[in-house]
Amino acid sequence: MKYLDEFGNPELAHKLVDEIHAATTRPWAMMEVCGGQTHSIIRHGIDQLLPDGVEMIHGPGCPVCVTPLEIIDKALAIAAQPGVIFCSFGDMLRVPGSSQDLFAVKSAGADVRVVYSPLDALTIARDNPSRPVVFFGIGFETTAPANAMTVYQARRLGVPNFSLLVSHVLVPPAVAAIMESPRCRVQAFLAAGHVCSVMGTGEYPPLAAKYRVPIVVTGFEPLDILEGIRQTIVQLEAGEHEVRNAYPRAVRAEGNPAAMAMLDDVFEVTDRTWRGIGMIPRSGWRLAAKYREFDAEERFDVAGVRAAESPLCRSGEVLQGLLKPHQCEAFGKQCTPRSPLGATMVSSEGACAAYYAYRRLELVQL
Incomplete structure (x- = not known):
């Protein structure tokens, strides 16, 4: 296949579905790690095409x-300070804090700007040397190289008014945390292809061996996901637990060495708290010591900010795979995209948003 639309070919999809049914003899539960994969699965009804019990x-x-x-809440506190230019990707502006979101702070007069690259924020900082400029750097290993490069450039070019509010998290420690949970039902993983395009697959074999789970690196188009599921089912049925790459057009075992070198230079591993899940040891990055002057959290002295989740929101259970979105009592009622209780209803990759957008509004017996 040469073109992206071919990865949605219905004839090939039906063939893969038939192969999955032919290979399956018992119930299995597998987790797609990536929110982009979740949206593709729900949008195309892939979960409804699988054998009963899968x-x-x-x-x-x-x-x-x-x-x-x-x-x-720290982002809100920084953005509200006089003179600050706070830059973020657009998907963060509606994520609720304890009492408001970045849109509310912007409407109250704060200078909050949507950018399309962290380097755009660096340009704003160079154009406004008398004002502090902060970029909200969130995400997994996928977005981290661009943020690392921006901090590297700020140091190289001498842009002291730029800083980064860092909230980067890492996938492999989260996989381990999920498997260590006493409520875990996961028997296999579809690993996120874009993460592995940066980091490679080297961190996954020890996890597959320790927890005896197959891990298949998978893309995001319907055929990518169906092929990932097929390879996973074949391993589960055979009692195997290996790491396999079903996304070779984008992922190499060694990853992207240049991106990884930049990450190693700018960041260092640290403990990170995950919304709705809690602290996972060594599951994130912070700026390394030689770049610490660009750390917005230290520059604006917001380290003491603490917050508490809404008691109605069960997004933590959704994020851990313990609850489907439509099993939450607030789903579609107190919690909608217009009035979200948690980030899973706001984000373009959130499971709750996917279920709402594609009308999975109640529990359906298939």
Whole structure:
């Protein structure tokens, strides 16, 4: 196949579905880690095409969704300070903090700007040397290289008024945390292809061996996901637990060495809190010591900000794969895209947003 639309070919999709049915003899539960995969699965009804008993569990792979509430509140506190230009991707502006979101702070007069690249924020900082400029750097290993490069450039070019509010998290420690949970039902993983395009696959074999789970690196188009599921089912049925790459057009085992070198230079591993999940040891990055002057959290002295989630929101259980969105009592009632209780209803990769957008509004017996 040469063109992207061919990865949605219905004839090939039906062939893969038939192969999945032919290979399946018992119930299995697998987790797609990435929120982009979740949206593709729900949008195309892939979970409804699978054999009875084969369940897709939606994982914590939405970067907006796992950004902790206290980081959102720190962003709000920084953005509200006089003179600050606060830059972010647009998907963060409606994520609720404890009492408001960035849109509300902007409407109250704060200079909050949507940018399309962290380098845009650096340009704004160079154009406004008398004003502090902050970029909200969130996400998994996928978005981290661009943020690292921006900090590297700020140091190289001498742009002291630029800083980064860092909330980067790492996938492999989250996989381990999920498997260590006493409520875990996951028997296999579809790994996020874009993360592995940066980091490669080297961190996954120890996890597959330790927890005896197949891990298949998968893309985001319908045929990508169906092929990932097929390879996973074949391993589960055979009692195997290997790491396989079903996304070779984008992922190499060694990853992207240049991006990884930039990450190693700018960031260092640290403990991170995940929204709705809690602290996972060594599951994130912070700026390394030689770049610490660009750390917005230290520059604006917001380290003491603390927050508490809404008692109505069960997004933490959704992110851990313990609850489907439409099983939450607030889903579609107190919590909608217009009035979200949690980030999973706001983000374009959130499971709750996917279920709402594609009308999975109640529990359906298939």
